[in-house]
Amino acid sequence: MQPKNIRIKDIATLAGVSEGTVDRVLHNRGKVSEIAAKKVRRVLDEINYKPNLIARTLGTNRNYRIATLMPDHKQDPYWKQSFDGIKAGETQLAQFGIHLTVEHSLFDPHKKESFQEAALKVFHSRPDAVLVAPLFYYASIPFFKELSEAQIPFITINTRIQEANALSFIGQDLFKSGQLAAELISMGQNSNVAFAVLHIDEDLTNSVHLKEKERGFREYFEHPKMKSHATVHTYVLGTPQSSTFRDQLTVILKTPDLGGVFVSTSKAYLVAAAFKNENAAIRIVGYDLIKQNLDCLQNGQIDFLINQNPMRQAKLGIQTLANNLLFQKSTPPLHLFPLEIITPQNVSTYLSHAGNLSGIIV
Amino acid sequence: MQPKNIRIKDIATLAGVSEGTVDRVLHNRGKVSEIAAKKVRRVLDEINYKPNLIARTLGTNRNYRIATLMPDHKQDPYWKQSFDGIKAGETQLAQFGIHLTVEHSLFDPHKKESFQEAALKVFHSRPDAVLVAPLFYYASIPFFKELSEAQIPFITINTRIQEANALSFIGQDLFKSGQLAAELISMGQNSNVAFAVLHIDEDLTNSVHLKEKERGFREYFEHPKMKSHATVHTYVLGTPQSSTFRDQLTVILKTPDLGGVFVSTSKAYLVAAAFKNENAAIRIVGYDLIKQNLDCLQNGQIDFLINQNPMRQAKLGIQTLANNLLFQKSTPPLHLFPLEIITPQNVSTYLSHAGNLSGIIV
DNA sequence: GTACAAAATGTGTGCGCACACACTATTTCA
């Protein structure tokens, strides 16, 4: 039998003090004489004490409240997966007897005021921690300031706000994402080909996001070692319902030597539908595994989707907060998710895998 | 305050029996009258009792021993990541006070006898559970039979043995993997192009694996809706050290209209090196993120790698066994990992992500 | 009816930790 794990009790014996004193030293609760503290610290330096996290959660019988502030998935289906991820994290932790009360707040991703309003409510509810997708830069800054001042830890997801003093950001590198899109769209194409970048977004909440993706996309072709100097055209399209939308697409389709379309939002399916009968040779690269996109991917109308894995992102956010609150575990300030490439051939392997991750410890 | 989680104590009160009786019913320990059992079951049916898994591990003070039986990574670097994954799972569980003793057994992936020998030792050590990569079909069958008879649960990884009565198989769909390779290699190519499938393996331990991948690869081009009827040539190459190896590669390179090479093992870098100065237009698709492949990917010699994520697979294996032993959690018998596409542009996002997953609960 | 086994049930303890509280030694102040 190997050396059993060291308990507080063991440390107490080794240091010649009581368990209570060790506890006070470990948690800086004060009320310890310098002499006793030194004795304990000496032991702690020599042995590698790892508290039993399981026992810890049993001991502290606190009920932490985590507030989430996410876009309403009724407005944008993309956020459904995030919501599910939060739920998954919640139930999983509950399984382990970790009683987290997660309070969901939703806001309209198209309305800044909706975010501000919800943020205010979240703050006034005084949660122990917050998970937030701060789509609106300027509206979120004062919110983060308040949280920081109130010492409420928070994790940002999806949208990175550098100035925010977040515990951690969970998301993707958008610039690289654009580069990847460029690589995929140009793979095997002629060097004199033209590409179109389409920003389809009813408003400009995502403008920073989209710009960053486009920057990466263009940068790829400007790289010195690239021989193909493809031409890149950018289009900003309005609401898909309008007649101008169709007209614009028709114009884009007429671009000479058009080899592919990069849709910077999750709306690639709209383009796919319009191009359906026109020209199969035009490659389409888009984002996110929402229903409509999946359909287009499977029938070959879309060639590549880049997956953000919002479900796992959100779940990780909840887990990270729990780790922080309950176990005082530190977190890397930046957690960038891999840029997952989804094609007609591997899409099924991604979909089936997601469900399997439900009830496992880590 | 919301309805607090239901404890055994609560069930006992509701059913009008003692905690001991509830415990006996829950665990089928017998010694319960039909009347009492019925009372308890009635309560259990109505409420949704979820045992506090954390408290459970504290209560049962058993020390489980898990044996692993994996190829030696000194013989094949691919298995290094699996080994690290096992270690990662181990330390993570230790953090939670779950005292698993993991006993590592390694075998020479090229020698069947080595596997048999190691398997025998593993069995005689009478572990509580086993995680094994059964590279050798016929050698593993009796091993699995023994384990089953001794009621020792085991999980197979990497190689699926249908006949084995494994708790779960963790790996990938190799047929789909071949299809994916075909998709990637043919993307944007002419329809009259030729492709070469290269099986580079010093011996034939992986033969089933490789055949399955090739089957998928070929099937892709035979699909009725595919217009391009590319020709596919298969080559089985011997040891890379031999002179015939180089000669064979030179011959392959001369194939008319050769559009790409699909290397079914992790040895794509060997091909990349040989083709380096010859012809940049030939696309190379291979497997696994080992050092040499990564180098080739980054300098553009390899176009695509399909990642098996052996580290996460192994870690999941350990976690799943722990879940099974400690929490009696059931497991899906098949856990197929997504087929991850790695390109020069997204490889860095995969590498950085791996490290971040160290200390999180799930 | 008693005697005694067997079945059924209830109670108690420990897992490792956090935290409240009781207790003792040391100061401080009247």
Place this chain on the structure above:
DNA sequence: TGAAATAGTGTGTGCGCACACATTTTGTAC
């Protein structure tokens, strides 16, 4: 000098569960 405040200790309890053991009830034979 004594009382009271304070700093420094140790002890005890509970978290929810598993499991050993004590206790009670039931069944069986005479």
